[in-house]
Amino acid sequence: MNMSAARDVSGPRERLVVIGGDAAGMSAASQARRLRSAEELEIVAFERGHFTSFSACGIPYWVGGDVDDRDQLIARSPEEHRARDIDLRMRTEVTEIDVARGRVRARDVDSGDEYWTSYDKLVIATGARPIRPDMPGTDAPGVHGVQTLDDGQALIDTLTRTRGRRAVVVGAGYIGVEMAEALINRGYEVTVVNRGSEPMSTLDPDMGRLVHEAMEGLGITMVDDTEVTKILTGEDGRVRAVATEDAEYPADVVVLGIGVRPETTLARAAGLPLGDHGGLLTDLAMRVRGHENIWAGGDCVEVLDLVSGQERHIALGTHANKHGQVIGTNAAGGYATFPGVVGTAVSKVCDLEIARTGLREKDARRAGLQYVTATIESTSRAGYYPNSSSMTVKMLAERRTGRLLGVQIVGREGAGKRVDIAAVALTAGMTVEQMVSLDLGYAPPFSPVWDPVLVAARKATKAVNAGTS
Amino acid sequence: MNMSAARDVSGPRERLVVIGGDAAGMSAASQARRLRSAEELEIVAFERGHFTSFSACGIPYWVGGDVDDRDQLIARSPEEHRARDIDLRMRTEVTEIDVARGRVRARDVDSGDEYWTSYDKLVIATGARPIRPDMPGTDAPGVHGVQTLDDGQALIDTLTRTRGRRAVVVGAGYIGVEMAEALINRGYEVTVVNRGSEPMSTLDPDMGRLVHEAMEGLGITMVDDTEVTKILTGEDGRVRAVATEDAEYPADVVVLGIGVRPETTLARAAGLPLGDHGGLLTDLAMRVRGHENIWAGGDCVEVLDLVSGQERHIALGTHANKHGQVIGTNAAGGYATFPGVVGTAVSKVCDLEIARTGLREKDARRAGLQYVTATIESTSRAGYYPNSSSMTVKMLAERRTGRLLGVQIVGREGAGKRVDIAAVALTAGMTVEQMVSLDLGYAPPFSPVWDPVLVAARKATKAVNAGTS
Numbered sequence: 003m004n005m006s007a008a009r010d011v012s013g014p015r016e017r018l019v020v021i022g023g024d025a026a027g028m029s030a031a032s033q034a035r036r037l038r039s040a041e042e043l044e045i046v047a048f049e050r051g052h053f054t055s056f057s058a059c060g061i062p063y064w065v066g067g068d069v070d071d072r073d074q075l076i077a078r079s080p081e082e083h084r085a086r087d088i089d090l091r092m093r094t095e096v097t098e099i100d101v102a103r104g105r106v107r108a109r110d111v112d113s114g115d116e117y118w119t120s121y122d123k124l125v126i127a128t129g130a131r132p133i134r135p136d137m138p139g140t141d142a143p144g145v146h147g148v149q150t151l152d153d154g155q156a157l158i159d160t161l162t163r164t165r166g167r168r169a170v171v172v173g174a175g176y177i178g179v180e181m182a183e184a185l186i187n188r189g190y191e192v193t194v195v196n197r198g199s200e201p202m203s204t205l206d207p208d209m210g211r212l213v214h215e216a217m218e219g220l221g222i223t224m225v226d227d228t229e230v231t232k233i234l235t236g237e238d239g240r241v242r243a244v245a246t247e248d249a250e251y252p253a254d255v256v257v258l259g260i261g262v263r264p265e266t267t268l269a270r271a272a273g274l275p276l277g278d279h280g281g282l283l284t285d286l287a288m289r290v291r292g293h294e295n296i297w298a299g300g301d302c303v304e305v306l307d308l309v310s311g312q313e314r315h316i317a318l319g320t321h322a323n324k325h326g327q328v329i330g331t332n333a334a335g336g337y338a339t340f341p342g343v344v345g346t347a348v349s350k351v352c353d354l355e356i357a358r359t360g361l362r363e364k365d366a367r368r369a370g371l372q373y374v375t376a377t378i379e380s381t382s383r384a385g386y387y388p389n390s391s392s393m394t395v396k397m398l399a400e401r402r403t404g405r406l407l408g409v410q411i412v413g414r415e416g417a418g419k420r421v422d423i424a425a426v427a428l429t430a431g432m433t434v435e436q437m438v439s440l441d442l443g444y445a446p447p448f449s450p451v452w453d454p455v456l457v458a459a460r461k462a463t464k465a466v467n468a469g470t471s
Numbered sequence: 472m473n474m475s476a477a478r479d480v481s482g483p484r485e486r487l488v489v490i491g492g493d494a495a496g497m498s499a500a501s502q503a504r505r506l507r508s509a510e511e512l513e514i515v516a517f518e519r520g521h522f523t524s525f526s527a528c529g530i531p532y533w534v535g536g537d538v539d540d541r542d543q544l545i546a547r548s549p550e551e552h553r554a555r556d557i558d559l560r561m562r563t564e565v566t567e568i569d570v571a572r573g574r575v576r577a578r579d580v581d582s583g584d585e586y587w588t589s590y591d592k593l594v595i596a597t598g599a600r601p602i603r604p605d606m607p608g609t610d611a612p613g614v615h616g617v618q619t620l621d622d623g624q625a626l627i628d629t630l631t632r633t634r635g636r637r638a639v640v641v642g643a644g645y646i647g648v649e650m651a652e653a654l655i656n657r658g659y660e661v662t663v664v665n666r667g668s669e670p671m672s673t674l675d676p677d678m679g680r681l682v683h684e685a686m687e688g689l690g691i692t693m694v695d696d697t698e699v700t701k702i703l704t705g706e707d708g709r710v711r712a713v714a715t716e717d718a719e720y721p722a723d724v725v726v727l728g729i730g731v732r733p734e735t736t737l738a739r740a741a742g743l744p745l746g747d748h749g750g751l752l753t754d755l756a757m758r759v760r761g762h763e764n765i766w767a768g769g770d771c772v773e774v775l776d777l778v779s780g781q782e783r784h785i786a787l788g789t790h791a792n793k794h795g796q797v798i799g800t801n802a803a804g805g806y807a808t809f810p811g812v813v814g815t816a817v818s819k820v821c822d823l824e825i826a827r828t829g830l831r832e833k834d835a836r837r838a839g840l841q842y843v844t845a846t847i848e849s850t851s852r853a854g855y856y857p858n859s860s861s862m863t864v865k866m867l868a869e870r871r872t873g874r875l876l877g878v879q880i881v882g883r884e885g886a887g888k889r890v891d892i893a894a895v896a897l898t899a900g901m902t903v904e905q906m907v908s909l910d911l912g913y914a915p916p917f918s919p920v921w922d923p924v925l926v927a928a929r930k931a932t933k934a935v936n937a938g939t940s
Contacts, residue, residue: 025920060855060915074855077920176914319920320913341908348912357912386529386543416888419918422911423891429909430899439810440898442891443817443826444789445645446529449888451494451546451788460796 016043018333019106019121021096021268023049024056025319026300027127028078029326030333031088037334040087046119047088048108050095053151054080059319061154062177065161066184072151099124099272101293123295123333126269126282127326130262130301130317135172139233144241145256148181157257166254167191170244172230174201177259179213179351182222185257186352193223193251195230195244204347205410206362208377209396212412216354225251262317264302277304279315286339288329297333299325299340306342309360309407309428310369316343344428345408348418355418359425360408361398372401374469376461380454382416384446393417395458397424397434404433404466409455416448423455434462485512487802488575488590490565490737492518493525494788495769496596497547498795499802500557506803509556515588516557517577519564522620523549528788530623531646534630535653541620568593568741570762592764592802595738595751596795599731599770599786604641608702613710614725617646626726635723636660639713641699643670646728648682648820651691654726655821662692662720664699664713673816674879675831677846678865681881685823694720731786733771746773748784755808757798766802768794768809775811778829778876778897779838785812813897814877817887824887828894829877830867841870843938845930849923851885853915862886864927866893866903873902873935878924885917892924903931 018034020027031045055078063069083090091108097116098107105120132149134140144164146157169185171178174196185192194201194217200210201217201224214224228246233256236242243250264281266274275283275291281304283291288303290296300322304313324340331338346359366373376397383390393413400407409424411417427437437459444451452460487503489496500514524547532538552559560577566585567576574589601618603609613633615626638654640647643665654661663670663686669679670686670693683693697715702725705711712719733750735743744752744760750773752760757772759765769791773782793809800807815828835842845866852859862882869876878893880886896906906928913920921929 057853057855057915057920059913059920060853063856063915068857069855180914318913320911320918320922323920324908339908341905343910346910346912348914348917350914350916359910359912384526384529386526386538387532388537418914419885419888419912420891422889422909422922423895425910425912426892426895426899426901429905430895430901432895432899436810436898439793439808440891441812441815441828441894442789443815443828443888443894444528444787445649445817445819445887446526446532447819448817449789451526451528451792453789453891 015041016122017120018043018045018123018125019119020045020047020125020127021106022127022129022300023047023054023090023092024127024129024300025322026326026329027125028055028083029323030125030127030297030299030329031083032086033327033330034334035086035088037331037336043334045088047083047090048094048096049090049092050111051150051152052092054078054083054090056151057319058149061148061151062180062184064154065148065157065181066187068187072155075151096268099268101272101274101296124297125329125333126290126296126298126302127300128265128268128302131265132258132262133260134258135230135260137230137232139235139241140258142233142235142241143239144254145233145258147258148177149262160255161188164254168252169193169255169257170195170251170253171257171259172244173259173261174198175203175259175261176347176349177261179217179349179356181257181259182217183351186220186222193225195225195228195246195251197227197229199227201226202356204358204362205356206396209394209410209412212394213354213356216412217351220352220354262301264315266302269298269302277313279304279313281315283313286341287332288325288340289332297329299329308342308344310365312369314343314345316345318347344425346421346425348421350418353414355411355413355415357411357418357421358409359421360406360428362408363398366398366407371407373398373407374401374462374465376458376465378454378457378461380457381450382413383448384450387446389415391415393454395454397458397462399434399462399466401466401469404435404463406432406434406437409458420453420455434459434466438463484510485591486589487512487514487592487594488588489514489516489594489596490575491596491598491769492516492520492523492559492561493596493598493769494791495795495798496594497524497552498792499594499596499766499768499798500552501555502796502799503803504555504557506800506805512803514557516552516559517563517565518559518561519580520619520621521562523547523552523559525620526788527618530617530620531649531653533623534617534626534650535656537656541624544620565737568737570741570743570765593766594798594802595759595765595767595771596769597734597737597771600734601727601731602729603727604699604729606699606701608704608710609727611702611704611710612708613723614702614727616727617650618731629724630657633723637721638662638724638726639664639720639722640726640728641713642728642730643667644672644728644730645816645818646730648686648818648825650726650728651686652820655689655691662694664694664697664715664720666696666698668696670695671825673827673831674825675865678863678879678881681863682823682825685881686820689821689823731770733784735771738767738771746782748773748782750784752782755810756801757794757809758801766798768798777811777813779834781838783812783814785814787816813894815890815894817890819887822883824880824882824884826880826887826890827878828890829875829897831877832867835867835876840876842867842876843870843931843934845927845934847923847926847930849926850919851882852917853919856915858884860884862923864923866927866931868903868931868935870935870938873904873932875901875903875906878927889922889924903928903935907932
């Protein structure tokens with residue numbers, strides 16, 4: 003593909019165009035700028051919203067009152083980006099990618115003006131869009147998503163205005179459980195309605211059950227196995243309840259936390275390759291497959307799961323930042339790769355910590371892997387040390403080879419980040435027997451003499467060895 | 472070596488003799504019993520002290536008042552061991568190992584009676600002995616080691632009786648800093664006298680400096696680069712001060728925390744192989760080298776450092792427990808190995824957390840490795856999340872190859888156990904560039920979007936790549 007004919011830049015300076023001003027896009031732009039001066043590389047970035055480089059993951063803590071101010075969630079403002087010679091065009095939506103001619107069409111959201119901008123190199127970082135259930139009432143006042151800072155502000159405004167104290171959260175994944183905490187912290191009676199058999203479907207149901215019980219212990223009403231059919235409004239048009247097949251749950255405010263899908267409308271229209279989950283497909287350098295000069299990263303791409311060998315879609319700021327770093331390096335003529343993920347995630351609801359990495363049982367089955375499981379209970383510190391709290395660790399290992407396949411942890415303080423031990427072990431392809439010997443940090447305030455992850459590895463090793471063939 | 476001639480057991484039942492009733496010895500005994508019934512394997516264990524299977528690491532927290540009761544530090548009492556068909560002989564010291572005839576001589580400490588017991592299989596778990604400085608006054612009332620539960624009780628008795636509130640801790644390694652915290656918690660004015668240039672010589676001096684400053688911030692008087700020459704006593708014979716070349720530090724109580732050496736007097740006399748650090752040398756199955764039926768583990772052995780390829784002596788309960796597990800499995804006819812350590816250790820002084828794994832700069836030099844270093848500051852949680860605290864991470868990577876060589880972390884809550892990420896990466900032989908892509912748990916209450924360990928890995932990668940050759 004010879005794109006030089008399509009260039010409208012004069013002189014030898016290359017132009018890098020970035021679509022999307024959040025974590026992946028602006029990390030890419032910043033990293034490219036670090037490596038190449040403005041004389042060498044022009045960088046134009048388009049963002050359709052009001053903000054750049056914000057932490058969507060931080061919204062629940064802003065809504066819940068742990069974070070005082072919206073601006074704390076903004077890692078770098080448009081002005082800061084511009085001060086680094088990035089031509090950042092806010093409130094400007096890219097409406098078309100013309101791959102053949104190497105240009106994008108942009109529209110000023112406020113004025114409606116449209117124009118074409120050519121690129122030598124293109125970064126697609128269009129993020130994800132929240133799944134909005136297809137049912138009546140989702141647009142009623144008092145019903146909120148929590149994807150953007152604008153969403154967060156709208157929810158906070160509603161919470162400030164609303165007298166009633168009944169909140170319903172639809173969905174019990176990461177966003178759902180974190181929003182449940184936020185609403186508890188603001189003094190609401192919280193009901194979580196979830197169509198899965200247990201909350202946190204990113205865990206196996208037996209571990210999800212522990213989350214269910216712990217959330218009930220925190221005073222949250224958990225309604226599992228239940229599809230929301232309708233959001234009911236009152237005479238004032240505001241939300242008044244969430245309806246399911248069998249029941250109505252009165253609600254003064256409703257938060258939709260059902261998850262997100264890759265935002266790849268533009269990429270699809272441009273004929274770029276998408277995977278089974280609707281995300282862009284890239285190579286290890288984060289280049290869109292088959293396209294020398296187009297990169298993509300963040301919530302709009304699929305990533306390789308190193309454990310299953312299959313592509314997945316995971317919307318997570320930490321990946322988006324890494325993608326941006328890799329893309330910026332490569333777009334500036336350097337070399338970096340993003341080898342893939344092992345599927346690590348951690349969350350909390352009040353003092354309950356929830357973590358997972360690798361494959362669940364059903365992921366392993368889907369990947370054609372046979373496995374054994376081991377579940378243990380242990381404590382975060384030596385049993386005799388004050389404030390030692392219990393945790394449950396579940397481990398999956400491949401049948402016969404004993405290769406670690408996944409770990410799930412539910413517990414209190416000190417439980418969540420222990421998943422990192424397993425994340426590194428998964429990346430390294432360790433067996434559970436190798437893990438038993440891991441030289442982990444031990445002292446009574448930090449761990450029992452056998453760290454809970456090692457106790458699980460011991461039990462998993464036994465299960466592997468007990469397998470007949 | 473044919474040892475069957477030396478057996479004095481009748482019938483086919485084998486006898487396993489264990490010397491030492493603490494972590495390594497009793498873990499070995501327990502594991503062997505799990506795998507082999509009393510009909511198949513007789514187990515005789517000798518312990519010269521009053522306690523079995525106690526947590527020496529827990530003593531500072533008992534002295535400091537975090538742990539109420541001595542018995543909480545005992546994982547398993549003599550009665551519990553005996554209930555599992557282990558013939559445990561308390562207050563019985565082994566005085567000789569007769570390898571040629573496959574027997575040990577034991578002495579009842581109270582009665583003085585001596586007798587020989589033959590073995591088919593022998594486990595040496597004689598632990599370590601505290602280094603007692605060779606200077607006047609170390610035996611004076613008010614001067615205490617903290618190696619055994621009896622030591623801990625004696626110190627607590629002194630603290631309870633003593634009116635004065637001035638404590639001097641000699642040594643600033645793990646025991647020293649943990650005892651400093653214990654004494655602070657009991658309301659003492661604490662001075663730590665340390666002959667190294669900074670406290671925590673298990674860290675590089677630049678990181679030790681941070682510990683020095685933080686300990687001073689906690690109100691502890693730090694005296695570095697200073698050798699204690701004498702312990703001064705008053706007219707009542709009790710300690711009254713600690714003297715150095717230049718000064719005297721008044722002391723109502725003195726705690727010696729200078730470290731330990733392998734207790735291998737018996738092994739040496741028996742002609743068993745010892746290493747440069749005075750510890751027993753074993754193979755990967757924890758068998759004493761050259762001896763089919765003798766195993767050794769815990770604080771009396773040297774272990775292979777997987778990073779330097781050299782033997783080290785590390786007295787740590789977590790290793791002792793793993794050794795015991797491996798020995799018990801092998802002595803019972805199973806198969807297990809202890810591949811070695813990477814040198815992970817974690818400690819705390821009040822809210823300061825100190826961790827290290829792998830090689831320090833001087834270890835790397837000694838091992839013939841050339842390296843680059845990177846030191847970064849970051850936070851335990853997202854910067855905007857409440858109670859986010861700062862930490863410093865130092866990383867060593869091999870020149871050119873970029874292989875991770877070591878990590879040191881000093882910070883507050885959430886700093887210490889992050890060293891586990893590096894411990895697993897070291898075990899797997901990862902490069903710092905590979906670490907940059909690690910899929911670690913991220914959510915604002917748990918980590919910034921780039922975990923501090925990843926930030927250090929990024930900087931170390933740059934340093935490796937900047938190397939000219």
